[in-house]
Amino acid sequence: MSTTASDLSDLLPTADQVMEKLALAEAEKAEKARRREALAETEKKRLLDALTKPSGVSDEQALRRVAKIVERAVSNGLTEVEVRRFPNTLFSDHGRAINQGERGWESTLTGLPKEMYEFWARQLRPRGYKIKFQIADWPEGRPGDISVSLKWS
Known part of the structure; x- marks a missing residue:
């Protein structure tokens, strides 16, 4: 069975395609980190708000x-x-x-x-x-x- 040049090019993406894939993965990681940070900031604000109010403990x-x-x-x-x-x-x-x-x-x-x-x-x-x-x-x-x-x- 003989492989054609187009079949071989499908085996390995171009350097540009690899770099694009890496950039997308990095962007996804950054977005996840940003969401975690925003969630942590919201939780910190909620805790600080709670600590500024009376505890209600007798x-x-x-x-x-x-x-x-x-x-x-x-x-x-x-x-x-x-x-x-x-x-x-x-x-x-x-x-x-x-x-x-x-x-x-x-x-x-x-x-x-x-x-x-x-x-x-x-x-x-x-x-x-x-x-x-x-x-x-x-x-x-x-x-x-x-x-x-x-x-x-």
């Missing part, structure tokens, strides 16, 4: 949660436990006053961090617990998330 519910957290930490020999991290965008100065240890840093709190601080002041401080807000990480040398820890030592 003092009694919060005390029960804190009791479990403290009990677990004590059983592990700890005298301090990180209870939550927040994006620095929930702080009016993005954590600058916390990082500098400035007096009145608590006035920079908003949303759930403020609610947690106020709960601590009402319910936990009278019981001898301390609260600590600090910069938890430093992406690109700038303050990142802010952690909230509870201490009892």
